[in-house]
Amino acid sequence: MSEEFINAATKEINEEISGIRSILNYCKSDSDLYANADKIQKHTHKIKGLAPMVNKDDLGLLSSLLDSILKKIMKGKKSTCLLELFITSIAEMIKSMTFSNYDLDKIKKHASKISSSIS
Numbered sequence: 001m002s003e004e005f006i007n008a009a010t011k012e013i014n015e016e017i018s019g020i021r022s023i024l025n026y027c028k029s030d031s032d033l034y035a036n037a038d039k040i041q042k043h044t045h046k047i048k049g050l051a052p053m054v055n056k057d058d059l060g061l062l063s064s065l066l067d068s069i070l071k072k073i074m075k076g077k078k079s080t081c082l083l084e085l086f087i088t089s090i091a092e093m094i095k096s097m098t099f100s101n102y103d104l105d106k107i108k109k110h111a112s113k114i115s116s117s118i119s
Helices: 003-026 030-035 037-054 057-074 082-098 105-117
Strands: none
Touching: 003 037, 003 082, 030 037, 030 082, 037 057, 057 082, 057 105, 082 105
16 A cells, blocks of 8 residues: 555544544433444444554454444444443544554453344
């Protein structure tokens, strides 16, 4: 990938993360998250696709897990502590974009466990 593409994609990922954070700032409960799932999912979907193109595979995997959870929510599935998961995930995403070798394994495992529990 060209340097120009990498810079543009990195900027877009940061904008998508910021978009999610803005939505989450208005969410006070899991119910608020459910009501905004479709808006958040548009951002996670973009991050899921762009992250691997700029060597942020773990970020792409975390976004994919969150995207899957949001799709389940949009189909009417519910769980507890999802707002907390998303707030923590966004903080971790920001760190992963700031620090080149930031480890997302802990949050990915947590998101995967929650995703698996939503049936």
